[in-house]
Amino acid sequence: MENLINKIKERLHLSSEAEAFLYSISNEKELVKGDVVIRPGQVVKKTYFVISGCLRSYCIDTNGKEHTLLFAIKDWWISDYMAIHSEDISTLTIECLTDSKVIEFNAKELDEIHTRFPEFESYQRQNLERHVVNLQMRILNQLQLSAAERYDLFLEKYSDIEKQIRNFHVASFLGITQESLSRIRVERAKK
Amino acid sequence: MKSLQVVKYGEISESLAFNETDKPQVQANDVLIEVKASAINPIDKSIILGNLQSLLPIPLPATSAYDVSGVVVEKGQEVSDFEIGDLVYSRVPQEQMGTLAEYVAVISSAVSKKPGNISFEEAAGIPLAGLTALQSLEYAGIKENDKVLIHAGSGGVGSFAIQYAKAKGAYVFTTTSTGNVKWVKELGADRVIDYKTEDYKDIAKDVDIVFDTLGRHYSLESFELVKEGGKVVSVVGPLDEASAKMFGMNDYKLPAELAKASSEKNAEYKFIFMHPNGSHLNQIKLMIEDEQIKPIIDKVYPFSEGIQAFTHLASGRAKGKIVVKIS
Numbered sequence: 171m172e173n174l175i176n177k178i179k180e181r182l183h184l185s186s187e188a189e190a191f192l193y194s195i196s197n198e199k200e201l202v203k204g205d206v207v208i209r210p211g212q213v214v215k216k217t218y219f220v221i222s223g224c225l226r227s228y229c230i231d232t233n234g235k236e237h238t239l240l241f242a243i244k245d246w247w248i249s250d251y252m253a254i255h256s257e258d259i260s261t262l263t264i265e266c267l268t269d270s271k272v273i274e275f276n277a278k279e280l281d282e283i284h285t286r287f288p289e290f291e292s293y294q295r296q297n298l299e300r301h302v303v304n305l306q307m308r309i310l311n312q313l314q315l316s317a318a319e320r321y322d323l324f325l326e327k328y329s330d331i332e333k334q335i336r337n338f339h340v341a342s343f344l345g346i347t348q349e350s351l352s353r354i355r356v357e358r359a360k361k
Numbered sequence: 362m363k364s365l366q367v368v369k370y371g372e373i374s375e376s377l378a379f380n381e382t383d384k385p386q387v388q389a390n391d392v393l394i395e396v397k398a399s400a401i402n403p404i405d406k407s408i409i410l411g412n413l414q415s416l417l418p419i420p421l422p423a424t425s426a427y428d429v430s431g432v433v434v435e436k437g438q439e440v441s442d443f444e445i446g447d448l449v450y451s452r453v454p455q456e457q458m459g460t461l462a463e464y465v466a467v468i469s470s471a472v473s474k475k476p477g478n479i480s481f482e483e484a485a486g487i488p489l490a491g492l493t494a495l496q497s498l499e500y501a502g503i504k505e506n507d508k509v510l511i512h513a514g515s516g517g518v519g520s521f522a523i524q525y526a527k528a529k530g531a532y533v534f535t536t537t538s539t540g541n542v543k544w545v546k547e548l549g550a551d552r553v554i555d556y557k558t559e560d561y562k563d564i565a566k567d568v569d570i571v572f573d574t575l576g577r578h579y580s581l582e583s584f585e586l587v588k589e590g591g592k593v594v595s596v597v598g599p600l601d602e603a604s605a606k607m608f609g610m611n612d613y614k615l616p617a618e619l620a621k622a623s624s625e626k627n628a629e630y631k632f633i634f635m636h637p638n639g640s641h642l643n644q645i646k647l648m649i650e651d652e653q654i655k656p657i658i659d660k661v662y663p664f665s666e667g668i669q670a671f672t673h674l675a676s677g678r679a680k681g682k683i684v685v686k687i688s
Binding site: 337 | 445446475477478479481484650651652
C-alpha cells in the first residue's frame with residue numbers, strides 16, 4: 171500500500187484523512203500464478219493496483235480463442251472498466267501470469283474519494299488521460315505499425331517481464347500467430 | 362436436448378439416429394459441459410458396428426462419442442477446480458459416454474481447461490488421441506535422444522505421437538503411405554518411411570521404443586526392430602498378461618511367439634489402455650499453447666450432418682481429426 175500512497179504523494183498533497191480513507195477501502199492481496207480475479211459473466215465491483223507481478227486481461231472469441239487486451243505490471247491498474255462503467259457483467263477474464271501482489275479496491279468506494287477529497291479529481295483525471303493515451307496508442311499501433319515494430323514497442327514497455335510471459339500470450343497481445351512471433355524474434359536476433 | 366445416438370448395432374447409416382434425450386444430471390464431482398464441439402474416433406465406429414459388444418456392453422440407445430470441448434455451465438458441490446464459464450475439454454469416461462449432444466456431464470478429474478490459442482473445434486480433436494499417445498510414450502519412458510518408431514504417422518494417434526515425441530527430444534521414425542509423406546514430415550518426423558516403396562524393417566533399427574498403432578503382424582515384428590532392453594507399447598495388439606489380469610482374465614497368456622520375441626530381446630511388451638485424465642490433458646494444453654503440438658483437423662461437420670461424419674470416418678481416408686460442431 172505504501173507504494174501507491176507514495177506514488178500519489180508524488181503528484182498531490184495527500185491529507186492524513188484521505189490517506190486513512192484509502193487504507194480503509196483497500197485490501198492488499200497476494201495472488202498466485204493462475205489465480206483468476208475477474209471472470210466473464212460476473213458483475214465487476216473490484217479494481218486492482220499492481221504492486222508486483224503481472225496480470226493479464228483477455229477476451230475469448232466465439233471460437234474459444236483468447237485475445238489479450240492488456241498486461242498489467244508494477245504500478246498499473248487493471249479491471250474490466252467497460253463492465254464497471256456500464257454496470258454490466260464482465261466480458262473479460264483477468265488472471266495472474268506470475269505470483270503477484272495487488273491492492274484490491276471496490277470501484278464504487280474508490281469513486282467516493284472524489285466527493286470526499288476533491289483534490290483527487292485532477293489526480294484521477296490525469297490517470298484516466300494516461301489510460302486513454304495508452305489505449306489510443308495501442309489502437310493506432312495496431313493499425314499502422316508492422317508486427318515487428320509492435321514487438322519492439324512491447325519489449326520497451328514490458329522489458330522486465332518479457333521473459334516470464336509465454337509466447338502464446340505475447341502473440342495474442344500483438345494480434346499475430348506464434349509462428350510470426352518466432353520469425354520476428356529470429357530476424358531481430360540477426361540484426 | 363438433441364443427441365446423436367447409436368440405436369442398434371450394424372451399418373452406420375442404419376444404426377445412428379438423432380433423438381431427444383434428457384439433459385444429464387450432475388453428480389457431486391461432475392461438471393456439466395455445454396458442448397461446443399465433439400470429435401469422433403475409430404472406437405466410436407467399432408462400437409456402432411458391434412465389434413466391442415463383449416468388451417464394452419453398452420445398453421442401447423446410447424449417445425455416441427467421447428471427445429468434447431465446451432463451456433462449464435453447472436457443477437457438482439464437490440467440484441472446486443472449475444468454475445461456471447470455464448472453457449474446457451475432455452475425453453469423458455466410458456460410463457459418461459455421449460458427447461454428440463448439447464450437454465454432457467463429466468467427472469471433473471477427466472476435465473481440463475482447453476488450450477487458449479485454439480478453437481473449440483480444434484480442441485475437441487485432441488483428448489482421446491492425445492491421451493493415448495502421451496500415456497503410451499510416457500509408459501515407455503520416452504526421453505531426449507531416444508529412437509522411436511511410431512507406426513501410422515498420419516493417423517489421429519500417430520500424428521499426435523510424432524509431435525509429442527519430437528517435443529521430448531526423441532528421434533522419430535514413422536510409417537505412412539506415399540501421399541502422406543510430405544505432411545507427416547512437416548509434423549517433425551525425422552525419417553518418414555513410405556511403406557509402399559520401402560521396408561520399414563530395413564530402416565528403423567535398434568530403436569528404444571516402438572509405438573504400435575497397427576497390431577496384427579506389426580506387434581510381433583516390433584521385436585525385430587527394438588533394441589535389447591527396449592520397449593514395445595501397443596494400443597491395438599494383444600493384451601499383455603498384467604492388463605488381462607486387471608480384466609479378470611487370470612489364465613490369459615501372451616501369445617507364445619510374442620512372449621518368446623520379447624524375452625529374447627529382454628524387451629517389454631505392454632498393452633496401453635488409454636484412461637481419461639484431466640491433469641494429462643492439462644500437460645497437453647500447455648504444450649499446445651507453446652506450439653510444440655498442433656491440432657490437425659481433417660473436417661468439421663455441422664451437428665445436423667453428424668451421421669456423414671461417421672461415414673467419412675469409416676472411409677479411413679481422414680488426415681487428422683473429424684470434428685462435429687454442436688453449437
